[in-house]
Amino acid sequence: xxxxxxxxxxxxxxxxxxxxxxxxxxGLGSIAxxxxxxxxxxxxxxxxxxxxxxxxxxxxxxxxxxxxxxFQSGGLSHxxxxxxxxxxxxHAGKELPPSIKGxxxxxxxTSGQSTYPVVPPLKTGKKCGVNGTWISDLLPGIQGIADxxxxxxxxxxxxxxxxxxxxxxxxxxxxxxxxxxxxxxxYGLGTENENLPAFIAMVxxxxxxxxxxxxxxxxxxxxxxxxxxxxxGLRPGANPVLYLSNPxxxxxxxxxxxxxxxxxxxxxxxxxxGDPETLARIHSYEMAYRMQTSVPELTDISKESAATLDAYxxxxxKPGSYAAxxxxxxxxxxxxxxxxxxxxxGWDQHIALGRQLPNQCRDIDQPxxxxxxxxxxxxxxxxxxxxxATEFGRTVFSQGKMGDPGMGRDHHxxxxxxxxxxxxxxxxxxxxxxDDFCYNIADKPVHLRDLHATILHCLGxxxxxxxxxxxxxxxxxxxxxxxxxVKDILV
Amino acid sequence: xxxxxxxxxxxxxSATPFLTVQLNFGNGRNQIPELIEVQVISGTDDGTDxxxxxxxxxxxxxxxxxxxxxxxxxxYCAQHASELARDRIELVNLQDRLDVLxxxxxxxxxxxxxxxxETFILQRGDYSRPTDKVQPGTLAVLPPFPADASPDxxxxxxxxxxxxxxxxxxxxxxxxxxxxxxxxIVNSMADFGSQGEWxxxxxxxxxLAVDFVExxxxxxxxxxxxxxxxxYRQSSVTPPxxxxxxxxxxxxxxxxxxxxxxxxxxxxxxxxxxxxxxxxGGPSVNPYMPGDLWREVSHYGSSPATSQTFVQDHGExxxxxxxxxxxxxxxxxxxxxxxxxxNREVCTVARGNTTTPLQALVTLNDTQxxxxxxxxxxxxxxxxxxxxxDRLSWAFQESxxxxxxxxxxxxxxxxxxxxxxxxxxxxDLAKAYVGVGESSVDATLVVVELAAWSQVAATLLNxxxxxxxx
Numbered sequence: 037x038x039x040x041x042x043x044x045x046x047x048x049x050x051x052x053x054x055x056x057x058x059x060x061x062x063g064l065g066s067i068a069x070x071x072x073x074x075x076x077x078x079x080x081x082x083x084x085x086x087x088x089x090x091x092x093x094x095x096x097x098x099x100x101x102x103x104x105x106x107f108q109s110g111g112l113s114h115x116x117x118x119x120x121x122x123x124x125x126x127h128a129g130k131e132l133p134p135s136i137k138g139x140x141x142x143x144x145x146t147s148g149q150s151t152y153p154v155v156p157p158l159k160t161g162k163k164c165g166v167n168g169t170w171i172s173d174l175l176p177g178i179q180g181i182a183d184x185x186x187x188x189x190x191x192x193x194x195x196x197x198x199x200x201x202x203x204x205x206x207x208x209x210x211x212x213x214x215x216x217x218x219x220x221x222x223y224g225l226g227t228e229n230e231n232l233p234a235f236i237a238m239v240x241x242x243x244x245x246x247x248x249x250x251x252x253x254x255x256x257x258x259x260x261x262x263x264x265x266x267x268x269g270l271r272p273g274a275n276p277v278l279y280l281s282n283p284x285x286x287x288x289x290x291x292x293x294x295x296x297x298x299x300x301x302x303x304x305x306x307x308x309x310g311d312p313e314t315l316a317r318i319h320s321y322e323m324a325y326r327m328q329t330s331v332p333e334l335t336d337i338s339k340e341s342a343a344t345l346d347a348y349x350x351x352x353x354k355p356g357s358y359a360a361x362x363x364x365x366x367x368x369x370x371x372x373x374x375x376x377x378x379x380x381x382g383w384d385q386h387i388a389l390g391r392q393l394p395n396q397c398r399d400i401d402q403p404x405x406x407x408x409x410x411x412x413x414x415x416x417x418x419x420x421x422x423x424x425a426t427e428f429g430r431t432v433f434s435q436g437k438m439g440d441p442g443m444g445r446d447h448h449x450x451x452x453x454x455x456x457x458x459x460x461x462x463x464x465x466x467x468x469x470x471d472d473f474c475y476n477i478a479d480k481p482v483h484l485r486d487l488h489a490t491i492l493h494c495l496g497x498x499x500x501x502x503x504x505x506x507x508x509x510x511x512x513x514x515x516x517x518x519x520x521x522v523k524d525i526l527v
Numbered sequence: 528x529x530x531x532x533x534x535x536x537x538x539x540x541s542a543t544p545f546l547t548v549q550l551n552f553g554n555g556r557n558q559i560p561e562l563i564e565v566q567v568i569s570g571t572d573d574g575t576d577x578x579x580x581x582x583x584x585x586x587x588x589x590x591x592x593x594x595x596x597x598x599x600x601x602x603y604c605a606q607h608a609s610e611l612a613r614d615r616i617e618l619v620n621l622q623d624r625l626d627v628l629x630x631x632x633x634x635x636x637x638x639x640x641x642x643x644x645e646t647f648i649l650q651r652g653d654y655s656r657p658t659d660k661v662q663p664g665t666l667a668v669l670p671p672f673p674a675d676a677s678p679d680x681x682x683x684x685x686x687x688x689x690x691x692x693x694x695x696x697x698x699x700x701x702x703x704x705x706x707x708x709x710x711x712i713v714n715s716m717a718d719f720g721s722q723g724e725w726x727x728x729x730x731x732x733x734x735l736a737v738d739f740v741e742x743x744x745x746x747x748x749x750x751x752x753x754x755x756x757x758x759y760r761q762s763s764v765t766p767p768x769x770x771x772x773x774x775x776x777x778x779x780x781x782x783x784x785x786x787x788x789x790x791x792x793x794x795x796x797x798x799x800x801x802x803x804x805x806x807x808g809g810p811s812v813n814p815y816m817p818g819d820l821w822r823e824v825s826h827y828g829s830s831p832a833t834s835q836t837f838v839q840d841h842g843e844x845x846x847x848x849x850x851x852x853x854x855x856x857x858x859x860x861x862x863x864x865x866x867x868x869x870n871r872e873v874c875t876v877a878r879g880n881t882t883t884p885l886q887a888l889v890t891l892n893d894t895q896x897x898x899x900x901x902x903x904x905x906x907x908x909x910x911x912x913x914x915x916x917d918r919l920s921w922a923f924q925e926s927x928x929x930x931x932x933x934x935x936x937x938x939x940x941x942x943x944x945x946x947x948x949x950x951x952x953x954x955d956l957a958k959a960y961v962g963v964g965e966s967s968v969d970a971t972l973v974v975v976e977l978a979a980w981s982q983v984a985a986t987l988l989n990x991x992x993x994x995x996x997x
Contacts, residue, residue, distance in 0.1 A: 141655060213873035233885075239823055250826040252857040253864075254872060263867045264881040271818060278817050278861050279888040283897040285960025285978065290949060291891075294986055297942050301935055302991045310765035311784060314991040316882045321989075324887035354545065508722045 089226025094496025100421035100459025110383030114429040114453035123472035124156040146446040152433035174397040177405030183464040190468025193449040201427035215259035218375035222265040228372040231330035237267035238361040242382020244396030260506040272356030347406040359403035386444040422457040460494035485519040616842040696736040709785030717876040789866035790849035800899035811853035812844040815894040898964025904980035946979035
């Protein structure tokens with residue numbers, strides 16, 4: 037490519053990146069506001085169109101139009117919940133064989149231990165669904181949806197501590213500064229509902245370990261992508277989106293009149309100056325006004341049936357709980373929000389596994405199953421990808437003294453389990469396997485960049501062609517190393 | 528020991544089913560209570576909050592109190608009376624200020640270890656697998672490292688600022704150019720290499736760069752030179768023909784126009800409102816922030832000292848330039864993040880410049896901006912201009928550096944009379960609006976007038992032109 041072509045391409049990209057405003061300046065601002073405000077009215081009448089997004093995407097017909105990521109922050113124990121092995125019981129309390137343990141680095145929390153005894157799963161479990169997938173009795177709800185989900189039991193990461201590991205899982209890089217999964221989705225595909233942000237994040241605090249490991253806004257940040265793609269936090273209480281409510285002493289009708297004045301004044305000036313950016317700003321104020329209506333309507337769950345609320349469990353009525361966030365996730369997905377991500381803190385069971393883990397499981401089990409059931413019932417599971425993920429697993433050996441109630445498990449990135457469901461995913465299957473001690477991968481390793489490639493694939497995106505120029509590199513969510521779509525788990 | 532805390536206003540248990548109680552112990556010392564019990568009692572607290580010794584003095588008739596007793600009453604009053612809250616905050620802030628000016632403080636300076644750490648190439652980045660040892664050095668294509676310079680940061684600084692270094696001065700003036708024009712002469716700010724964008728005006732860049740070095744790296748002089756130039760002083764009016772020929776104004780046939788960066792949007796609202804405290808230096812401050820954002824992401828929510836729980840400042844600290852706003856990188860100020868401020872976890876050379884609905888929500892509803900609109904209205908009403916027209920003309924000039932056109936004036940005057948009649952019939956709303964924020968409201972002003980003008984002021988602060996560099 038010669039320099040002029042390159043320059044033109046850059047120019048074109050700059051213009052494309054202007055998501056919201058780019059379109060507004062070219063007349064899309066005049067698109068019937070009614071259909072944006074009430075997407076359900078136009079549902080089924082005409083194909084919905086995306087606003088924003090980049091040209092040429094999706095690369096192929098997507099199986100999933102939206103994603104919900106249920107992120108279990110802190111490191112969920114695959115050993116206790118999804119990956120039981122006979123050997124763990126035979127070898128219970130005995131030293132993990134050196135041939136298995138190998139020379140991989142351990143965290144400073146257990147590297148000084150004199151013994152590494154094998155600890156079997158905390159509770160019994162059962163083989164569930166047609167495939168006979170073992171799932172712990174701590175997760176009866178998820179046992180019930182075994183036929184809908186696909187367990188990837190051979191995931192691995194290089195990181196062994198929370199900050200790099202959770203950053204890696206959410207942004208494709210252990211270093212800060214990269215764009216999160218949801219930001220990539222928003223950047224690439226835009227939104228089908230301009231009244232809500234394309235990417236919404238919700239945080240809940242677990243009852244197992246409270247407070248859990250710290251998390252960071254970078255996990256739903258836009259990194260090097262334009263900040264309009266950053267995840268917007270949806271929060272419990274009167275102001276679900278920050279600054280959403282009018283200030284005291286300003287009524288909605290009054291605000292409407294003020295915005296009309298603003299719009300008139302801005303339009304006059306824009307015409308005089310010939311400034312397209314001003315038109316974009318007018319559009320953004322209108323969208324803000326519509327968000328003031330659409331968000332309270334979104335968070336108002338008073339019209340949900342008693343049966344639905346029951347399905348999610350009693351906690352659903354507690355704002356900010358994982359259960360409440362699961363219900364909100366369904367409502368967001370119904371409104372075509374592109375990427376919804378929940379972060380549930382407290383999965384870092386270094387100590388008191390026996391006390392903490394059942395509480396963590398109780399927080400998430402019923403609501404997670406209810407969300408899947410709800411999506412399935414409405415048919416939305418077909419084109420919604422559900423990703424149940426964590427930053428790493430936990431060691432098969434004990435942290436602390438075996439048998440002590442204070443005993444826990446350390447971080448383990450060498451193999452762990454996540455599961456997927458919905459749009460494009462084959463339910464009722466397990467993929468990959470760990471060794472007899474749930475320690476190393478025995479079959480079909482899946483790096484987390486392969487998981488990212490697979491998520492993008494479900495959205496109709498070829499990860500290798502989905503790039504953004506940053507620091508002289510065509511940067512990808514999947515990074516510079518080779519990544520593979522896990523084709524065997526796809527429909 | 529026990530402590531009873533009563534809510535200033537009743538709390539409805541149906542509207543707020545959950546309450547968080549945070550107890551901070553120790554006050555810097557190692558004291559941890561053995562047993563804590565929190566009891567929630569409902570009802571009306573009709574007891575007094577005065578301590579027994581104050582009650583005892585109050586029981587004595589005024590004329591019979593000793594001088595010492597009167598003094599201790601006044602002391603208690605000074606420390607607790609709500610009427611004096613503002614003065615107490617001011618006193619604390621002034622003491623803080625005095626300390627900054629008179630007391631020694633520590634600051635980060637460079638130090639070199641006696642035995643500098645050795646650095647190795649790591650195999651696949653794994654710190655446990657070092658390979659070749661590396662030495663400090665610079666790129667071969669660039670001028671050689673000065674022979675007499677030490678291979679440390681001082682040496683690097685000397686090398687960077689050698690007269691014939693081809694990059695430093697060009698990169699520096701290019702950034703100043705971007706600050707003033709919205710785009711650099713080289714538009715890929717962080718990349719002057721072979722993959723970077725070609726300069727739009729290479730000779731100009733060279734000339735500015737040489738001039739910068741020859742002026743003794745005088746930043747103010749470069750800025751002055753640029754802003755006094757004919758190019759900078761051009762009108763930013765964009766005829767369709769020019770927009771067609773050069774949509775991004777790379778050839779500078781018109782003046783620059785771009786949205787202000789995050790900090791300047793807040794700063795300019797504070798300046799226009801008259802609230803800005805333009806003082807230089809001192810510790811960072813915590814102005815208004817909604818929600819409980821720090822605790823949501825933090826680990827062991829503990830004391831203000833570890834920034835795990837947000838504690839808002841008061842008084843002048845609410846109105847300092849945004850440069851002084853404390854930055855918690857895991858949860859940065861949301862009103863800055865909405866306007867493309869980077870989270871500061873990594874270096875950012877060029878910020879984005881987006882237009883989003885969240886930005887509109889900030890300038891319409893953030894306490895900081897709502898209060899600014901009221902303070903601006905207060906400024907307008909305390910001027911010598913008396914007619915609505917004259918006041919509006921002054922306000923428009925103050926916020927946009929020009930007088931309103933007749934049509935603009937008409938729209939705003941109509942809005943003023945509309946708001947006047949609205950607030951005249953809903954005085955409670957007027958009172959609520961002017962009560963936003965902690966700065967004092969001039970008691971001589973009529974609340975309805977102030978609230979009505981505040982709406983006009985808010986409209987002015989939200990004009991596209993106000994947040995745009997034209």
